Amino acid sequence: MFYNLHQTVTKNxxxxxxxxxVVPTKFKTAAINDASGTIVDVLKAQLESGKLKELIxxxxxxxxxxxxLISIISKKYANRLNRYYSINMDDAKNIADKLIPNxxxxxxxxxxxxxxxxxxxxxxxxxxxxxxxxxxxxxxxxNTVSFA
Numbered sequence: 001m002f003y004n005l006h007q008t009v010t011k012n013x014x015x016x017x018x019x020x021x022v023v024p025t026k027f028k029t030a031a032i033n034d035a036s037g038t039i040v041d042v043l044k045a046q047l048e049s050g051k052l053k054e055l056i057x058x059x060x061x062x063x064x065x066x067x068x069l070i071s072i073i074s075k076k077y078a079n080r081l082n083r084y085y086s087i088n089m090d091d092a093k094n095i096a097d098k099l100i101p102n103x104x105x106x107x108x109x110x111x112x113x114x115x116x117x118x119x120x121x122x123x124x125x126x127x128x129x130x131x132x133x134x135x136x137x138x139x140x141x142x143n144t145v146s147f148a
Contacts, residue, residue, distance in 0.1 A: 005124075006036045008107045009099075016099040022091040023081075031085055035099060038077040039107075042069065044128045052125075059108055059121040074100045 013032040017023050023031050046055050046069065058069050074096040081092035111121040 004110065005039060005107055006033075008110070009036045009039070009103050012099055012102045012106065016095055016102075020091075020095060022087050023085065023095070027085045031081060034080050034084070035077055035103065038080060039073055039100070039103070040128070042073045042076055047125065047128050055125070056121070059111055059124075070101055070104055073104070 010032055013035060017028055017031050017035075043055065055069075058067060061067070074093070077100055078089065078092040078096040081087045081095060082089050087095070111124055
């Protein structure tokens, strides 16, 4: 599952990072890898903080550009670009704002096509959790159980 995410990041990064002169050539590959890592870190933190319903909704929604999670991922990625690659914050924000929404739109469109398949949303959520939870079964239970 991480491979699919990383491939999506790499495809989108060609236009944003590789053609951006503010990212030093020797750091371009690392900056691309950091984009994948940032996405995983933020989504995993959401999962670990018990925001499963919000995370599932995020993966099922179209038009995520203005979502809270996209904003968090973009800010965290901009901070990493600034801190680790000495890119000034304005340029780092510009790169993150161009890259992250496109990556997530493309990745979500793939995971949405067949949520139960190997490259689907539930497989990704299972991978994020270290395969400790079957999120497809949990999602069904969450939708059928009502809390008082």
